[in-house]
Amino acid sequence: MAYEHPSREKIKELLQNTSVIAVVGLSDKPDRTSYMVSEAMQQKGYRIIPVNPNAQEILGETCYSSLADIPFKVDIVNVFRRSEHCPPVAEEAVQIGAKILWLQLGIHSEEAAEIASKGGLEVIMDRCIKVEDSILLPK
Template identity: 45%
Template sequence: MPVESDEELREILELETIVVVGCSATPGKAAHGVPKFMRDHGYEIIPVNPYADEIFGKVPYDSLSEVDEDVDIVDVFRPSEEVSDIADEAIERDDADVVWTQQGIRDREAGERVEAAGKQYVEDRCLKVEYQRLMT
């Protein structure tokens, strides 16, 4: 089952490094505003977007599997039908302990694979909303 309890969500939100798959370079889009908010609140944001040249002063990675840095949370800002492949990339990583899909993004089967690999899965929740609700 995806993470539901506030206690577990708080623990996740105490982690520091978030790789954002589908991070947008376009202000006004949620895929830009949410990571910017998290960055402004002390999180390390690692953008993944094969079409952008720069996001938050960084060159984004083309895919999750190319990310060199250690990451805690894989935040998914891609359509639900892309979650499965992203989840598989996250499962392959030793460092990513959490796969988090933003509001409206769901893939129960991918979530079950993430959990079977010993990682946490948060589905259909906004990082910013949960941060504001639980951490402020």
């Protein structure tokens, strides 16, 4: 099954129904893309949950070592990891009952997409969540 991006209208609907975004690979360094994108999304009103085993807190939120450690529901799992690391993240996203697996710009994994899709998740790959949100839900 070849991956196809959801329509822009579908992505807009998904973002409108999102409040909690777990960010796998969120750096605690303010000059990193993952930090800048997550900070911007936080400023738009989304709750950003850092998944980084090497930090205690990022953007004022407690860091978790894995998705399984997050003690509440997550809408989107946003991934800032190299493509080859995405299949296990997709498996965890399915296990925690996330709604969406979002692989950031430059990240593409057919295997992760298949795992997530079979687990009932919407999949978005190789797109920047901040850019999509800015275009589809300008405030």
